[in-house]
Amino acid sequence: MDNGTPFDWTQARAFLATVEAGSLSQAAKVLGLTQPTLSRQVAGLEAALGVVLFERVGRSLVLTETGRDLLDHVRDMGAAAERIALAAAGQSQALEGRVTISASDAMAVHVLTPLLPALQEIAPGIEVEVLAANRISDLQRREADIAIRHLRPVEPELIGRQVGTWRARLYAARSYLDRRGRPETVAELAQHAILGFAPVDRLLATLVAEGLPVTRRNVRHMTDNGLVLAEMMQQGLGIGVAPEPFAQRIPGLDLVLPDWPGIPVPLWLVAHREVQTSRRMRIVVDFLAEALARI
Amino acid sequence: MDNGTPFDWTQARAFLATVEAGSLSQAAKVLGLTQPTLSRQVAGLEAALGVVLFERVGRSLVLTETGRDLLDHVRDMGAAAERIALAAAGQSQALEGRVTISASDAMAVHVLTPLLPALQEIAPGIEVEVLAANRISDLQRREADIAIRHLRPVEPELIGRQVGTWRARLYAARSYLDRRGRPETVAELAQHAILGFAPVDRLLATLVAEGLPVTRRNVRHMTDNGLVLAEMMQQGLGIGVAPEPFAQRIPGLDLVLPDWPGIPVPLWLVAHREVQTSRRMRIVVDFLAEALARI
DNA sequence: TTTCTGTTATGCATATTTGCATGGATAACG
DNA sequence: CGTTATCCATGCAAATATGCATAACAGAAA
Structure with a gap:
């Protein structure tokens, strides 16, 4: 029903994750929650908004017309949330924390990983996550913070520096x-x-x-x-x-x-414009730039 | 700190409300929560993002530079959330639920309120909230669903019909x-x-x-x-x-x-384009249009 | 058909979050 | 200079949401 209280934003995220993952169960994995929780959050959103978002047909959920209409706005919300996380990562001046680096599998094995001990030496507080994937990671959605690529990035939000050929x-x-x-x-x-x-x-x-x-x-x-x-x-x-x-x-x-x-x-080191301002990211980028240029 | 888990959207709403209300205490009133809860949610967001959003100076909070940078994106999130609520209100085909009507104080007392018994007769399931305020209510932000005004609305999202002079x-x-x-x-x-x-x-x-x-x-x-x-x-x-x-x-x-x-x-009946599709809203608008034209 | 896998919904014990009460601190005001 | 009002942070009990286990169900495969 439509009471004066606005809906719970957590429920909106549950809805978005469910749509994007395709099912409550998989959405729960993505969000680190459980399927019953997602089930109740989505049901709660439906109750709060007074609309039916999913048709419970057989084993799975399908979006209703209403759900599809709302989805655009929910996606906007999610995109804004991602920008918040991105900007926050850039603002963070702490030297502790995680930095995710994506590179091709060969690059990750033969180049990146051998460099990690030296990086550990320089910045012991930084946890490094290596994302070895040949598809180009989406830096805008923060699948990774930093990427090693072979192409100059075309997106204006991404900053790249060529560190060698x-x-x-x-x-x-x-x-x-x-x-x-x-x-x-x-x-x-x-x-x-x-x-x-x-x-x-x-x-x-x-x-x-x-x-x-x-x-x-x-x-x-x-x-x-x-x-x-x-x-x-x-x-x-x-x-x-x-x-x-x-x-x-x-x-x-x-x-x-x-x-x-x-x-x-060509060898490019790419990061999102926002995260470049982070002290933690800068250290990693500078280290990689120097190390890759020396290889 | 920056762990892999994204932040809690509820905390983002707490942050937004705090900025817009100017203090935790007032934000708590707006959200229907308490000040300690807001305090902890904002602190939680700061911890999750690894940034400092507010400077606790004296008795009040002032946004840090970082907080100001994030604010734009948080506002985007809030705007999207409002669009969700708006679209949902329009999609709702239920005849029960609340409809908020804004009008000038005199209009509310002398015209609107005397009409309510007849409306109650027609649609018993609809709760009507009368917003008597001389300033023009923001239909976009859904302070009200329907407004009685003396001017044709200029915003393209608002639909108005002149119901008399x-x-x-x-x-x-x-x-x-x-x-x-x-x-x-x-x-x-x-x-x-x-x-x-x-x-x-x-x-x-x-x-x-x-x-x-x-x-x-x-x-x-x-x-x-x-x-x-x-x-x-x-x-x-x-x-x-x-x-x-x-x-x-x-x-x-x-x-x-x-x-x-x-x-x-001139007498205008104004509603947001989105909510016009709602069965509940239509009934009220149609009723008001006919009743106002007869006065 | 039977089995197996993957899905959503619900009961119940447990964690977590929330609200209340309180303390401490600051700015405004008489 | 004291008084008052307002603000934020924290301890503790209660309310709330979560996770686990389970049931019910649908479709694919054997």
């Missing part, structure tokens, strides 16, 4: 080269197995643009995971494209076609 | 007219005491535009309250300007200068 070159295991021969010219690559890093089409386009005579037929094995790619190379499944710093850390790989210049891979 | 004319108590004489021409008004309805300047401007020879010197008594104005007229303090339907309900008043045509006072 790596070169991706061709590598293969000795076992593969012994079996299939060691290519001496770029043209010979047409006869070789290329290990693909997803998305394959983009990889091929890049290689062709660099003058390598490879097509989709050269690609027998592919993956979206840099560590799997490394393992494929070690297993002698073909010739892979990898940035030098990665390849040097993988034992048993030989550089193929040393005269080929390779593909430049 | 009253004429405001000159009235005075017999005691006054016996003492000071009964003016027969407009020109004689210059020698009479005019009772002012605040803001006086606007009233005078209107009267002068209608050809009445009155200045600020004619106004000895003034008020911002229509009921007080009526009492002034009854006490014989001067000649007042009042809409016919009001004056007719006030005993002991005589119409002055019956030939003067009076000032047209």
